[in-house]
Amino acid sequence: MSSNFLPAGARDLLPTDLIRQEKIRHTFLEIFKSWGYQPVLPPTLESLEAIDKGRPQFLNECFKVIDRDGKLLALRPDLTLPIARLAATRLKTVERPLRLCYLAKVFRQEIRLADEKREIYQAGIELIGSTSIDQSSENQNNENSQNLVDKANLECLSILLETLAKSGLTDYQIVLSHTDLWKYAGEIFHKVEEQLGTDLSEELNTLIEEGDFVKYQQAVTKAEKKCIESLSKEKGSSELKSCFESKSPESPLQYLKRACYNLTGKPREILDYLDSDSNLYKELFAIIALEEIFGPDKFIIDFTIRPDPHYYTGLYLEVVIPASGKPVGRGGRYNNLTACFGNPESAIGFTLHVDSILKYAVHDTTKDPENKEEKKVMIPLQEDLIKSLRESMELRKKHPIVILK
Amino acid sequence: MNSLHLKKKYRIALPKGALIEGSKIALAKAGIEFEMPDKKLILQTTDPNVEILLVRQHDVPIYVENGAADLGIVGSDMLQEKLPDVLILADLAFGQCDLVVAAPKDSEIKTVADIADYSRIATKFPHLTRQFFRGIGSPVEIIELYGSIEIAPITGLSEAIVDLVATGKTLRENGLIQLEKISSHSARLIANRVSWQINHEWTVEILNKLQENLF
Structure with a gap:
């Protein structure tokens, strides 16, 4: 008889799994609470419309369910989205900033990896409404608004670092990126981009995002040829001409060609490329001070990760561990999300x-109280069942585990 | 970096077969040399911090994507076929070959336009083959094989094939002619995304040495 009853990507949690999960859940929740974050739990079912509004990328990945009236629902593919909905609706009038946390499962089906897990247990926080996102006041009072952004960043990252430490x-390590990169990525970078036209910037962006540095370099070479051709026709300034024709490693084009390799590294090295007066520099510099x-x-800056510009509106982060080839956590700023539900405000989480995390965390199972044999008391059942039960209840006041034999 | 991290050896996954000699020469430039005794799959190198994993070409991107290897060398054909989530760091410029459509010399098929609808095409590259034939609007049936593609048309398994060609010798010996080139390929250096972040200095150093003669 076939025994393929377990769906792909599904998993039974056994007692030992649950004990570990419960323990880490408790640890995380205590940390979140100590920073003033209160737990919330959105429903398992979310309307597909809400997902389409907030984060359409999830439409392919989420499990769809059909309601009685034919309306499409989804098993929640994410918790940030329903929490943003909650913040913009029922919690709209609650005093800001909102400090919310969650420990719950989300449900996804990866398109490419059929057997990857589909129920993902997530723990996280959301800090909503801590900074003004009113554009006009931001321009008037830039210094102050950057300060508020820094405050929210540092609170969020401190909680993350404390959680990881425990x-x-x-x-x-925490890998940082930012949606503003291509606006600020250094003087030379900018100059070259201007000369090459804006089209290339978008193309290079996409190739960096895809991680194809070979195609990136081919695109730069192609643009370089085009530039040299048009320059020789127009008899452009000799300074500019030499800048494109030069093959020295310091020339802007050689620099641009190798830029894909230099976008990743230790924070101080990467920050060197940025204009120290830019907000991006100041924002990242403030975060690095957490070390x-x-x-x-604790931090790596990697500008080859391009945060989804339709969702993230600033800082983006991933948590990486050397043992795993993939991030074990992520986060960032998404100031546009609550607007989808009718109340625009800043948000970071x-x-x-x-x-x-449990897979790679060091865990000493002998310390679990449930595994300590001496803590278990077995009592034999007597003729008088009520008397036995009463005795066992008395014993439970002193012993953690009392089992009826 | 803490001590636990420093003890870790860097791993490079290399493909057994056509690209191995080129890979050896390339890595020697970076000071990484090794012997290949029979049947040994994990090899120590002259660089005490680096070990080599010998795996099938198909499996190189899998090792790298999942972080079991930090770096890998693999043909761009395999990357375009499997679309792994890895960083493609550099074109190593060896192992050059073309992905082509080929058919028996004595068949009616002289160009890809002659391939009748719903003809069978044998290949190791179903994704790239599908992409090509969809691109020219020709509906074909794709038969995925794992090797010896050239005998498929001789035995009547398929009307044509899509395969890699370096010199064209294998095609000729099996009575096949090239109808059209789909794409050109060569060896690529690939990296795991997290390893690229965590071991960035080491990786860039290797990259620079490998690229010294390329740029």
């Missing part, structure tokens, strides 16, 4: 994949 992971509290080498 998660049992021995080695982890003073949480220890060195992170989410951790609890199961991935």
Whole structure:
């Protein structure tokens, strides 16, 4: 008889799994609460319309369910989205900032990896409405608004670093990126881009995002040829001409060609490329200062990760551990999300994949009280069942586990 | 970096077969040299921090995508076929070959336009083959094989094939002629995304040495 009853990507959690999960859940929740975050739990079913509005990329990945009236529902593919909906509707009149946290499952089906897990246990926080997103006041009072952004960033990242420190992971780093990169990515970068036209910038962006540095370099070479041709026709300034024709490593085009390799690295090295007066520099610099509290080498900057510009509106982060080839958590700023539900405000948060963390965390099972044999008391059942039960209840006041034999 | 991290050896996944000699020469430029005793799949190198994984070409992107190897060398054909989520760092410019459509010399088929609708095409590259024939609006049936594609038309399994060609010798020996080139390919250096972030300095150093003669 076939025994293929378990669907692809599904998993039974056994007692030992649940004990570990419960323990880490407790640890995380206590940290979140200590920073003033309160737990919420949105429904498992969400209307597909809400997902389409907030984050259409999830439409392909989410499990669809048909309601009685034929309306399409989805098993929630994410918790940030329903929490943003909640913040913009029922919690609209609650005092800001809202500090909310969650520990719950989301449901997804990966298109490419059929057997990847489909129920993902997530833990995370959302800080909503901590900064003004009114454009006019931002321009008037830039300094102050950047300060508020920094405050929210540092709160969010401090909680993340404290959570990771207590998660049992021995080695982890936070990779930072930002949606503003291509606006600020250094003087030379900018100059070259201007000369090459804006089209290329978008193309290079996409190739970097796809991780194809070979095609990226081919695109630069192609643009370079085009530039040299048009320059020789127009007899452009000799300075510019030499800048494109030069093959020295310092020339802007050689620089641009190798830029894909230099967009990743230690924060101080990457920050060197940025204009120190830019908001991007200041924002990242403020975050890196957290290493003073949480220890060195906690951050990597990687501008090859391009945060989805339709969703993220600033800082983007991923949590990586050397043992896993994939991020075990992510987060960032998404100031446009609550607007989808009728109340625009700033928002920042992170989410951790609890199961991935448990997989790589160091865990001493002998310390679990449930595994300590001496803590278990077995009592034989006597003729008088009521008397036995009463005795066992008395014993439970002193012993953690009392089992009826 | 903490101590646990430093103890880890960097791993490079290399494909057994056509690209192995080129890979050896390329890595030697980066000071990584190794012997290949029979049947040994994990090889130590002259660089005490680096070990080599010898795997099938198909599996190189899988090892790298999942972080079991930090770097890998693989043909661009395989990357375009499997679309793994890895970083493609550099064109190593060896292992050059073309992906082509070929048919028996003595058949009616002289160009791809002669391939009748719903003809069978044998290939190791079903995704790229589908893409090509859809692109020219020709409906074909794709038969996925794992090797010896050239005998498919001789045995009547398929009307034509899509395969890699380096010199054209294998095609000729099996009575096949090239109808059209689909794309050109060569070896690529690929990296795991997280490894690229965490081990960036090391990776860029290797990359620079490999590219010294390319740029």
